[in-house]
């Protein structure tokens with residue numbers, strides 16, 4: 001084992017796998033064998049590395065060289081050049097743009113440089129299916145310390161002092177939550193890990209579970225010890241098969257090692273966990289709906305209090321935390337509350353993981369210290385906006401969150417600062433938008449999501465969101481009315497005030513924030529029947545500028561309804577009655593003679 | 598695998614750490630064997646094999662081995678560079694399996710340069 005001179009860490013997270021990472025890994029192993037290098041160079045499949053945009057990716061250690069966008073075809077050359085002859089292959093390295101030089105080392109790449117990994121500390125470094133890999137990276141060391149040196153009270157004090165807040169969205173202080181559950185009367189007590197992750201476009205929790213399942217199990221075991229629970233449930237959405245598979249392997253290995261189960265590490269403490277697969281409804285991420293779903297009944301929220309800490313699963317005291325919250329726990333117990341509290345801002349400590357997607361060069365998964373500005377995430381880590389487009393806004397917090405416009409790019413990642421803008425921290429969705437996004441259409445998109453995910457229990461959430469969606473749809477179609485803006489505002493207030501759970505309470509946020517920062521776009525749709533971002537097709541008109549048209553007939557050929565006519569080498573015209581605003585002519589015109597308004 | 602006691606968990610950690618040290622690029626010394634065409638032709642492969650074998654045989658931990666291309670001095674191959682933590686890199690030339698073993702034991706493991714095999718101290722600037 002010790003003879004290996006190099007480790008090749010091939011990302012096998014879901015993103016890279018969908019781009020062929022398993023094939024690349026297999027080709028790599030075969031090629032190394034061909035050159036008799038398999039005893040010298042070890043190939044390890046890891047969880048998500050984060051730089052999904054460039055997948056499949058691979059890190060070569062100890063050199064730290066980062067290869068990206070690998071294909072099976074690249075492998076023979078790569079193995080011969082780099083691993084046989086020691087000449088790193090430039091053309092497979094990362095460069096920020098086509099013009100810029102290659103950046104060989106992972107630590108020099110902007111995307112990685114500004115990240116601080118706490119919850120994702122082992123990502124890309126360990127094989128998630130090998131418990132020894134986790135143990136070698138100080139895995140189960142925190143548990144060892146907790147079981148031998150600490151009382152449950154001391155563990156809770158440590159978590160309280162770290163000022164860790166829940167990463168599932170609401171940001172409730174974790175230590176306090178544990179204390180409530182510990183003090184609650186009743187037994188047995190349950191520990192739950194919320195891995196429902198329903199925000200569209202978010203994949204933070206999936207990534208943790210795929211890359212480092214043991215850190216979540218270790219966190220839960222520490223929590224169980226502190227609270228006095230003996231049974232744990234991992235609620236993971238069924239759409240995450242790889243995460244579920246790796247979790248099950250991890251549970252089995254931890255059981256075999258006596259790191260889960262009865263008499264853990266000879267301490268007398270018992271803790272058993274199992275995986276429950278969620279059905280995929282967004283609302284099942286809400287804690288009371290989630291508990292109902294675990295009990296096997298319809299996943300619908302109920303009124304709180306009683307809180308889960310008092311009356312949870314089967315009426316017993318239950319402590320629910322998000323996957324990322326649990327992943328932070330072993331790091332805090334190992335490195336101390338003081339260390340954790342030294343990261344971040346006054347009220348928000350540690351780091352936060354974001355799924356960075358949308359109009360951004362480096363999309364992927366990033367873990368950043370609290371207190372970092374939106375501008376630094378978008379430009380330093382995300383590498384800015386593709387093309388020559390202008391940065392317009394970010395949507396943070398998914399369908400429950402809101403948009404923050406480019407003017408407020410100095411806003412820092414901190415629970416309170418984000419709430420002040422009208423958005424929320426949320427669980428980590430961060431969608432970047434450029435000037436080609438229509439903010440009314442964006443609000444309509446999120447409302448469509450929450451409307452269809454509403455469980456229907458509360459009238460305002462069920463019918464109010466439907467009415468809001470109708471209004472937004474008609475605005476986008478050019479049928480907006482003068483009273484629509486006040487009507488949206490009125491409905492928004494009523495829905496958030498009269499809904500039982502967070503789904504309804506926060507559903508209007510995307511509408512309220514776009515109205516707050518981009519009211520003129522709503523007005524352009526309603527009064528001028530124009531979509532300034534040229535997205536809402538019903539509001540577009542296409543005409544031909546006769547001064548520019550060269551009569552090449554390309555547009556005539558592309559038009560699906562035969563709306564364009566004209567002689568060859570003469571200016572063409574568009575029949576507005578026949579035109580369906582599909583935009584084909586606009587894209588094919590070689591001389592930009594088509595005017596889109 | 599039976600249930601672990603805390604001592605056993607620690608032992609597994611120590612053992613597993615040895616094989617993942619490399620991955621975390623943590624080590625007190627790094628040996629770079631120059632494996633360009635010229636190096637391979639003059640025996641760099643044998644030097645590499647001997648080196649990996651010796652590391653295993655002596656159970657040496659935290660010494661990393663990597664490869665690089667031709668160092669530009671083809672007539673002096675096989676060559677290797679040793680970077681001991683905190684000291685400037687040293688280039689060794691005309692290596693044999695015996696020489697590399699001594700370099701491993703004296704320089705990479707203990708920090709004493711093997712002067713008689715050394716060619717130069719320091720490295721070219723990279724731009």
Ligand SMILES: Cc1cc2nc3c(=O)[nH]c(=O)nc-3n(C[C@H](O)[C@H](O)[C@H](O)COP(=O)(O)O)c2cc1C
Nearest residue numbers: 166167168194197198285286287321322325502503
């Ligand atoms: C509609 C809705 C969906 C939610 N979805 C999730 C989810 O997918 N994952 C999650 O951890 N929390 C989700 N939550 C928050 C949970 O109710 C709960 O606050 C959280 O799991 C507590 O963990 P934490 O304190 O570690 O953040 C959701 C809440 C609402 C209202």
